[in-house]
Amino acid sequence: MASTLDQFATREFYSVVIGGTALAGIAGFINAVSLAGVYAATVAHVTGNVTKAGMALAAGNFTTFGIMGGIIGAFTCGSFVSGFVIDSTKFQLGSRYGLLLMVESLALFMSCGLRNLEMLTGELVAAFACGLQNAIATNYSGAVVRTTHMTGICTDIGIVLGQAASRNPRTETWKLKVLVPLLAGFFGGSMAGSLCYQGMGPLSMLIPAGAVGAIGVFYLTWKPARKAREVLVTAVKKVQNEIESGIRTVATPIMDFAKHHTPTLMRSPSGTIIATGVAAAAGAAAGVTAPERSLQHPIPSPSTPTEVLAKTRAKEELERKIDRVKENIQLQSSPEDVMPLTGNDKFELGDGNEDDDN
Structure with a gap:
């Protein structure tokens, strides 16, 4: 296969998977709470709301048609704001995502506080928040990322599995590592939202509001914190280099002095x-x-100049006496003139002035 599951095993890839799964879980939580009783309608399921709007208009129920139309419009406005701020379908970690998530968190808090108003303001604000979230990351390397509705997610999963079953060599099976966690996250969030609503009632909407706010703070502070860490590491290395340079500057003259x-x-x-x-x-x-230095090679004690001069003179004197003896031997005319030495004779080096008879 041209694309394998491990082809995009990078830090950015797993950031998309983890972040998208968390947002899908939050969307499922919001949808379950709103459908369970806060608004008695879905704010993330646009397909169902469009169907309800058509049925209401056909039945002449203009009130329901207006409510569904307002929710659909609020969802679209949220997507518009997200597209205007990000201005790109390519996923990139940055402060703009954090800003949008903080706006979504604020909208969810507002929807919880406005849920008792007759103008259905809470529903509209919640739908706006879901539309804003769904448009935050729309595409990653060809994989469409939706976090608030699962129709497209299930469609893409089925397409990839069908291509893999047909042994298509160009099947991008790596997309399953994005799509399956999104579906699982939305499913788990829906279960959690239903359980929390049974125990907390309408206040359970504060949970996704706080969770989105926490993710938004992370997005806002992640890049600045990373840059600050890089600056700090660079500064520490610079200080270390300066200290080492100072030590070398001080130690070099001392070492040079010690060598001499x-x-x-x-x-x-x-x-x-x-x-x-x-x-x-x-x-x-x-x-x-x-x-x-090993003791097997002892260091000789240095000689004084006087001792060196005395040794030199003694050596020269010895060499002169040896030369004189050689000259006396050469003066002998024949071997018979040379008296053999007996055991009682002693041979001493003289000064070269001895008589020949001796």
Whole structure:
């Protein structure tokens, strides 16, 4: 298949699924509460209201026709406001979505407070809120996203399943990951709305109003909070770099100074010779452990200039005496003139002025 279920496994994709499912659940909750008794009519089910309006007009019941027509018009006005503010069918997380959701929350609170008025203002405001919500996200990568009515959702699910059954290679089965959660969310919201109305009565409409407001606050603060976090992380990294640069600036001269000076030597507990003093201080400032040197290679003690001069003179004197001995040997005319040495004779190096008879 060209499109798989995992093709759109991104953060944005799951944001659409989670947000859309939450809004579908809220729409189901509102529809169930309004149908159960607050208004005794649906404010999100436009198809049914259009049918009721046609039946009322055919029967000459202009009052019912006016009520249904007003609900349909309010729903359309809500969609108009949403399209005017967002100005795009592409889903994008941003503050505009948060603003529209806050308006919807306010409208739901108003509908709850205006439910006892004779002009059916509460119904109209609730329908306006549902129309505004349904138009917030109309399309995501080709998948139509509706959160307040399920006719189109069920139609799209059936189309995708039919194409998959026919083994169409271009079937976009990934859409099921959007459409099925929307249907499940609306169903669950309808159950929750019915149960809450049995326990709370008309005040149960405050629950979806508060939930939509919370989602709106999240949309309004998500991007600014993310940008603030990025700015904070950048500032922290900048401070860390400045601190490290300052440490290097201070430690480099100390290390250079330590390289040109002999450090104090001491024996460590492990039996090695370690550098302390200036070199150790420089290493600690730079975060470097003091270098160690094994005792198997002891450091020779330095010789003074006087000792070096004395050794040089002694070596030169010895070389001169050896040369004189070689000269005396070469003066002998023949081997017979050379007296063999006995065990009692002693050979000493002289100054080169000894007599030949000796």
